[in-house]
Amino acid sequence: MSNAYSADLISAPRLLLGPGPSMVHPRVLRAMATPVVGHMDPQFFAIMDETQALLRQVFQTENRLTFTLPGTGSAGMEAALSNFLEPGDPALICVAGFFGERMVEIVSRVTADVRRVDAAWGEPIRPAQVEEVLRTRPAKVVALVHGETSTGVCQPLAEIAEIVHRYGGLLLVDSVASLAGVDLPVDRLGIDICYTGSQKCLSVPPGMAPITIGPRAENVLKARKTKVQSWYLDLTLIQKYWGTERVYHHTGPISLQYAMLEALRMTVAEGLPARFARHAAVAQLLWEGLAELGLRLFVPAENRLATLTTVVVPDGVDDLTIRRRLLEEYNIEIAGGLGALRGKLWRIGLMGYSARSENVVTLLGALGRLLRSH
Ligand SMILES: Cc1ncc(COP(=O)(O)O)c(C=O)c1O
Incomplete structure (x- = not known):
């Protein structure tokens, strides 16, 4: 070829x-050949700002906390599950495939109070299953995968979102295989925490995990009593680098960030x-x-x-x-x-x-x- x-x-x-x-796309590959600047360079801050603005459009959200994490989609999963749960907090994971199982594996390292609802691989989770568990035991976070890459199922979210909120939980959605390929209006659905990976529908090389955090989830973050187990994926620390304070946290993956911005520009230009x-x-x-x-x-x-x-x-x-x-x-x-x-x-x-x-x-x-x- x-x-x-x-x-x-x-x-x-x-x-x-x-x-x-x-x-x-060749345009994205070319963007990666742009000269590397420092991660505290004002030119790079401008790239970060534009990335955040475009990511909000792609996630269809107004969320202030919207940025990229260094690391693959699993870093997004790990950050999402570990920042909003503390040891002992109740979590409910919906498992309908391999990546739902990975969520259980990650969350069980954060809190011992993990419940799950299961669907056969190839079928979506039914809203009634979620309600049945929450009725007897509310969960602080309910997590599920939108596009389950192991089965090829697209999980309907609207009804489950309504149930999760009625029982006072945060809805956490994995959109690694769906964001920018399938409609996922984060604010309209009331999704509280949503992450994706760079290497699927955004067509950026692997290594980045865009994430967005809504106001309810932000309040939960602020009210934490214990430190997040992962220093590297502590969203409170990372947001200080992405926000106006610009406090160094890690050396941003500069070339990947160029690629992400170029891909986001193309995504938004396509509509x-x-x-x-x-x-x-x-x-x-x-x-x-x-x-x-x-x-x-x-x-x-x-x-x-x-x-x-x-x-x-x-x-x-x-x-x-x-x-x-x-x-x-x-x-x-x-x-x-x-x-x-x-x-x-x-x-x-x-x-x-x-x-x-x-x-x-x-x-x-x-x-x-x-x-x-x-
Ligand atoms: C739905 C879903 N979630 C999470 C992941 C994990 O992402 P990564 O392999 O980039 O760490 C994948 C990867 O294929 C995925 O398809």
């Missing part, structure tokens, strides 16, 4: 159609409705093409996540062989199933700059040929 992105370190550039990282429509349209094209190849999708249409499609590996077809041949013969990366779904699913991501019809057609062509020859 001839490719504008090739560099000496990589002999075979790939078409990235897995669950992330997604393709990075959120147009961006969501693009992701929906290419997903539809993929789903139709997969059906024409005789492949079955794992998630029913009404719960499907546009940015990540899960395909059932047909009987008699070896998951690994097909993925290896896609990579070696066609330079296309897709992913296999996680956890219990290992070997059973293919996961195809159409996120950010990867979400283009020419990529769908290329993948369908290659996959069709491989399946016919298998």
Whole structure:
């Protein structure tokens, strides 16, 4: 594959159609070659300010505390779960896949009082499940994943948000696989804490976790009695660097911050409705093409996540062989199933700059040929 992105370190550039990282636009890559300045340089502060303003637009929020954390999506998850809970606080985690499980793992290191509601992998959490638990035992934080990348389910949030607030909890949402690809109006839904990762629908290289914190959550942060277990991810300290005080906390990842700003400018210039429509349209094209190849999708249409499609590996077809041949013969990366779904699913991501019809057609062509020859 001839490719504008090739560099000496990589002999075979790939078409990235897995669950992330997604393709990075050449404009964003070029932005990363901008000369590095210091993290306390006024020019860099201007970049941080613009990043915050654009992030608010992408999260669809007015939240004052909106910035990026150094670290991948899991840093966002860890910061979100550990800043708003103290030892002994009750937490409720909704688990419908691999990343819901990761939330339980993280939160159990913060507080011993963890409850969970579960949905079968491939199904969303039902609002009644959440209400049933909260009725008998309110939780300070209720956490769930919007786009569960392990299953390809898009979790409806409106009803659950209403229930969580009725019982006085904070709603914490993982939007790592959905933000900037699927509509997620943080303020309209009343989401209190929301984080994402740089490498999916924003199409920035991995290594950053944008996060936004609403007023209710900010008050909880201010009222903490104990220190956050992680100094590095202590949002009270980090906000002093992003706010007007500009107190040094860590050396900002300068080049990634350039990339983030360029990607956010492009996202806002495209317009959120147009961006969501693009992701929906290419997903539809993929789903139709997969059906024409005789492949079955794992998630029913009404719960499907546009940015990540899960395909059932047909009987008699070896998951690994097909993925290896896609990579070696066609330079296309897709992913296999996680956890219990290992070997059973293919996961195809159409996120950010990867979400283009020419990529769908290329993948369908290659996959069709491989399946016919298998
Ligand atoms: C829904 C979701 N949450 C969290 C993460 C963790 O992000 P990272 O791998 O960037 O740490 C991922 C990664 O794929 C994800 O898909």
